[in-house]
Amino acid sequence: MATDSLTEAKKRLERAYDPDAFEQAATVFAQRSARYLRLMRPRPAPALPWAEPEALIDVARSWIDREPPPIVEPDDTATSFHRLAETILDHGHRIHSPHYMGHQVPPPVPVTGLFAAIGSLTNQAMAVYEMGPFTTAVERVMIEKLGELVGWNRGGFAGICTHGGSLANLSALLTARHRHDKESWTNGVDSAGPTRPAIITSGDSHYSVARAAGVMGIGTSQVLKAPVDAERRLRADSVRRVLDEADNSGLEVFALVASACATPIGAFDPLKELADVAQERGIWFHVDACHGASVLFSQRHRHLVEGIDRADSVVWDAHKMLFVPALCTFVLYRDAAVSYETFQQDAPYLFDADNPGMAEYDGAVRTLECTKSAMALPLWGLWSIYGPELFEDLVDVTFALGATLAKLLEEKPDFQLMHKPDGNIVCFRHVPEQLAAASDEELSRFQQGLRRRLLESSRFYITATRLEGNAVLRVTLINPLTERDHLEGLLDALREEGGALLTEGVE
């Protein structure tokens, strides 16, 4: 190729950038994606057409290793795109299927995919205002709205979009670390001194909290996991007890992390009483509300996060219960000033020191990230088209599904509900008659075998977790197209697969 002239190279590039070729391929995208959505009803397609990783790696590699067909006319691009789109859709996870009841990742409201597409195509990369002026404006407006829902007054608070909850928890905890020790950014963390910095949270908080401590030089051993109560909620008395012990062992706890809700069973920690403890002890109060903050849209459920306005920082994934594509996470700070203190930089090729007023609009001064995608655009688009009532509907309908499943499970003698769900996460066990006298260990093995079997059957997609050491089945009812019949269908499928498993023997 290098022997080729640059003129030839330019001609090839003109073809790759041809607007007609794009329009034809984009039309294929429109039709083919609509067909994917239609596939979900009236009879749902398998959520996850199961295949082993190496088999799919071979498929993906075969497209790369072949000699690509010549692209001469605009519709050659569309033809190639069509074949590749088929491959992706055939082998992908179809989370728009009502049989998808897996992780806390929603089927996006379809039009959001188009806003994501515009952001990607035009590449509004938002390290600085100039590189994504309108998408920066959009991000600011969404932060205004979400912060106001938290209960704060416009002007006082601030926030930023970042790629995902793990990065968001890390960002908020870095801010907490900074407030505790303003030298830590420049001088490093002193974790071997007489007062080691520490964080307190529950054993049910998301693993990214401990991970953040590992990343930021605090050390995961300095993450104190206070015990939860019978409903797996972190209570003030438990936190106070662990804080007292910490005082005696040379730990300086600088942040309390609450979960709204926690991942295992979706329990909402009581934020008001935890805010009291944080205030009493003068420590940073961070609320990981990635999943649960969205209840603020719902009159029925917003009581679950009462007290969230007293947090110093809140993180909120729009790509969970606001039904936009991953990723779109908001880090919100009650006090706007702190959001500018954490990250410090010196990058004259990026930040325009001669326009100090403008720096306030440059995202990269307030997040670990430099180039960002236009994350908030799909949320803004969805809100603009449907209004905030759509988010209330999404929370209400999926939370109601959680209650419906809980009720069904309680009615069936061969199922065991593990908790009364606060929302749309439900953990349970299948206990067929033959296993009525089985030990917890045997039951654990059975749930795992059953989950695996259901997965490989491609009939439903659900997950599993461990509660007090015991494996249980776990679903997140995050598809608003799922109905009571599908839930009944899940229980039937579990019975059938469970029966077959018992016949063949649990490995």
Add this chain to the structure above:
Amino acid sequence: MATDSLTEAKKRLERAYDPDAFEQAATVFAQRSARYLRLMRPRPAPALPWAEPEALIDVARSWIDREPPPIVEPDDTATSFHRLAETILDHGHRIHSPHYMGHQVPPPVPVTGLFAAIGSLTNQAMAVYEMGPFTTAVERVMIEKLGELVGWNRGGFAGICTHGGSLANLSALLTARHRHDKESWTNGVDSAGPTRPAIITSGDSHYSVARAAGVMGIGTSQVLKAPVDAERRLRADSVRRVLDEADNSGLEVFALVASACATPIGAFDPLKELADVAQERGIWFHVDACHGASVLFSQRHRHLVEGIDRADSVVWDAHKMLFVPALCTFVLYRDAAVSYETFQQDAPYLFDADNPGMAEYDGAVRTLECTKSAMALPLWGLWSIYGPELFEDLVDVTFALGATLAKLLEEKPDFQLMHKPDGNIVCFRHVPEQLAAASDEELSRFQQGLRRRLLESSRFYITATRLEGNAVLRVTLINPLTERDHLEGLLDALREEGGALLTEGVE
């Protein structure tokens, strides 16, 4: 709304998920986006239609604050989407304009936007294999290909996709920290002890390197910036000198970070001789090749990264010189084993402990992130349609533009080229006759005023930086549709705006 029945809520949600409504809106997307691409020629549209942040915030807010029109028929969604898409495209940064010569963010090859769209619409969120089976396979295959281009043998190396270069540099440096001190993850960083951990790099390395040190508890003061040579390259002798000094001041340098290329003028550090130093001293060799690794596709330019195969870790942004939408960054490790050591987790609701063979395919065990978007999909699609020669063309054509601009600048007495460019980043000053005797400080002020004026005129989009304290103009020629005529046009525009600025007076 809460007084509404759930039945009503479900009906509204059915409308939001209606495949017909989606197809109509997606068709609008196809047509309107193609029109955006056509706008770039034959006469280029303004790259950045300049507006003040608060003005755009008002526009974005106005859509959120209004009462949304009722959505009854499928085409109501398309109508609303159309109006919003117009707003985004009218106020966005049009980096497909050949007058875009700004940051290291490319105009994506348009079809990549459609692959991003499929990934978003279907939400293949890849914390674990199950949640994005095919997109996980795609990521693995792209890592295979890029690692082989680095010069490593399949099977020996490994990698992961992550959201952006800053996170990627942090990830690689966390791995280096772990190799240096295996207790740091659990016990924290001891930055106050007799041997403080430190990193060595050049003063020109990306600000995210120092930021990573701030984040991970090392402290930015322990980032040693070795001086660069006249061509702004980090040389082995400079590194050795600073390392010797560090030994004497109680610093334990565990990582050497080279830039390929560095951001200010795009200089490629000599990797072979730096690899020698790292090997001599037994320290981790990390290459930040976010911008420059893509020259591996080019027979003309791959010599610039000779020795990259000796790196312990390499980061590579496909969303720079591989022309896919932000974000798509690869963190590559020469030794596959280390990539599993850095992050440690305990999340039974996520990782399936009963399928140990499967964990290898779960992305979240090897990156700070949990939920991820299907980042590698656009790159895989582009490669599948056009083959790797397209990437060679993109590098060759844009790098040739760098050389063309350098030549033009050398020919004009009123422009001053600051360096001989290695690639497509070029720094220069405009020095009109009236300023022939001006001080560096006056010239700096003039370049800044000129850049600002050009920006607000919306005629071209370029950036600025500081070299040795002096402000200079800086362009990245990263749009393959830019031609020699546009470069001439830029210089003419600078002359005109410069003349006006001199008449009105530099503030």
